[in-house]
Amino acid sequence: MTPRKLLPLLGLLAGFAWAQSGGLVDPARGPVPIPDPTEPPRLGNAVNDDVRRPRNYDMQPPTIPHRVDGYQIDKNFNKCLDCHARTRTDFSQAIPVSPTHYIDRSGKVLPQISTRRYFCMQCHVAQDPVQPLVGNDFENADTIAKRAAEAAQANKK
Numbered sequence: 697m698t699p700r701k702l703l704p705l706l707g708l709l710a711g712f713a714w715a716q717s718g719g720l721v722d723p724a725r726g727p728v729p730i731p732d733p734t735e736p737p738r739l740g741n742a743v744n745d746d747v748r749r750p751r752n753y754d755m756q757p758p759t760i761p762h763r764v765d766g767y768q769i770d771k772n773f774n775k776c777l778d779c780h781a782r783t784r785t786d787f788s789q790a791i792p793v794s795p796t797h798y799i800d801r802s803g804k805v806l807p808q809i810s811t812r813r814y815f816c817m818q819c820h821v822a823q824d825p826v827q828p829l830v831g832n833d834f835e836n837a838d839t840i841a842k843r844a845a846e847a848a849q850a851n852k853k
């Protein structure tokens with residue numbers, strides 16, 4: 697092997713040694729060494745409090761505030777639409793899917809849900825009541841705008 701080819705390999709080994717020595721902190725893996733598979737905690741008790749959660753940004757798909765285990769979604773039946781289709785919300789009191797869900801990819805408005813939006817859980821997910829594994833200081837646009845307005849107000853005084 698030429699030295700040039702050897703370099704990346706050496707780099708990899710050094711990185712590996714560093715990770716083994718505890719240099720790499722990955723809260724999702726915990727102390728499990730890189731070559732070993734981890735056993736993630738099982739999910740299974742989704743929040744079911746029926747409280748709609750605020751959205752963090754425009755066009756965010758809202759998270760699901762109820763359990764959805766075992767709901768059938770296949771070519772014969774879509775359990776979600778059984779409640780969320782516009783024609784079903786009288787009976788279900790669910791929030792109707794928005795008009796965007798009836799638009800196909802060329803912008804045409806369809807009388808039924810677009811195939812692009814058929815598999816709801818590609819975008820909408822239920823939530824488990826767990827603590828986030830990594831810190832996150834994301835602030836939504838409203839919070840930032842509010843702080844800027846307050847700072848401007850304070851400057852005027």
Ligand code: HEC
Pocket residue numbers: 745746747748749758759760761762764767775776777778779780788789790791816817820
């Ligand atoms: C039995 C009726 C029913 C079924 C079936 C159902 N939902 Fe719901 N869903 C509701 C109701 C009612 C709400 C309003 C909040 C609540 O009561 O939980 C809701 C709320 C939601 C919301 C929150 C909307 C928002 O604006 O915050 C999403 C997203 C959602 N459901 C997605 C789904 C998906 C995806 C499925 C299928 C996997 C599904 N629902 C199946 C009745 C239903």
Ligand code: HEC
Pocket residue numbers: 755756757758774776777780791792793794795796797809812813814815816817818819820
């Ligand atoms: C490709 C991603 C995607 C898929 C698939 C999808 N949605 Fe959505 N959904 C969104 C986004 C993004 C929004 C928020 C913006 C909007 O309304 O278009 C949304 C909004 C919603 C809302 C809130 C409507 C409102 O007026 O507040 C409901 C309820 C909902 N979706 C239900 C569903 C159901 C039920 C399905 C399956 C039949 C589904 N969605 C499939 C992306 C998706």
